[in-house]
Amino acid sequence: MPVSIIPFNMPEPAEIPSHIIDSLKSMPRDEAVAKGMDLLMQIEAADTMVYERISEGGVPELAHVAGAGAEQLQAVLEQDTARSFAGQEGVGPSALLIMGQAEVSEESALPAGVLRFLLEGAESGMLGFNYVLPLTGTEGQLLGALTLIRRAASGPLNHEQPNICEGLRRELSQMLA
Numbered sequence: 584m585p586v587s588i589i590p591f592n593m594p595e596p597a598e599i600p601s602h603i604i605d606s607l608k609s610m611p612r613d614e615a616v617a618k619g620m621d622l623l624m625q626i627e628a629a630d631t632m633v634y635e636r637i638s639e640g641g642v643p644e645l646a647h648v649a650g651a652g653a654e655q656l657q658a659v660l661e662q663d664t665a666r667s668f669a670g671q672e673g674v675g676p677s678a679l680l681i682m683g684q685a686e687v688s689e690e691s692a693l694p695a696g697v698l699r700f701l702l703e704g705a706e707s708g709m710l711g712f713n714y715v716l717p718l719t720g721t722e723g724q725l726l727g728a729l730t731l732i733r734r735a736a737s738g739p740l741n742h743e744q745p746n747i748c749e750g751l752r753r754e755l756s757q758m759l760a
Contacts, residue, residue, distance in 0.1 A: 586698070607755070642729070643667040659694065711736075715729075729752065
């Protein structure tokens with residue numbers, strides 16, 4: 584199965600404690616998103632995370648990368664400015680799930696070099712479970728995206744992780760709007 588990019592409906596959001604929301608609201612917007620990423624990493628929602636903001640010109644810009652291999656992934660993403668996670672077709676109206684069996688040599692809509700990163704340097708294998716969560720404004724416009732990268736060994740989001748991710752995604756979207 585080649586790389587699949589599938590629209591994904593997130594579940595009902597978990598309520599994020601008010602003291603966390605108040606703390607995030609007291610920060611500059613990009614810093615609040617980065618702190619939100621740290622919170623999601625603490626509940627093991629991702630092995631690696633990417634935050635891309637949408638510029639005034641409507642172009643995705645790499646804003647922050649955190650977690651396992653962050654420096655390596657940041658270098659990969661900085662090399663391909665034409666493609667991004669936030670620029671994938673369908674992100675915005677829906678979250679996306681990126682998964683499948685892939686080969687480094689295959690053509691992909693993902694940024695160049697991302698397949699090799701997701702395959703952990705192998706030439707082929709399972710991509711794991713990767714979620715592109717849109718950060719949207721009140722009119723539904725895409726303001727940015729959080730990409731949660733989960734290695735195959737980590738499995739898909741489970742238990743309360745999807746609900747917490749959705750709750751935080753909605754709160755961060757409001758902060759960016």
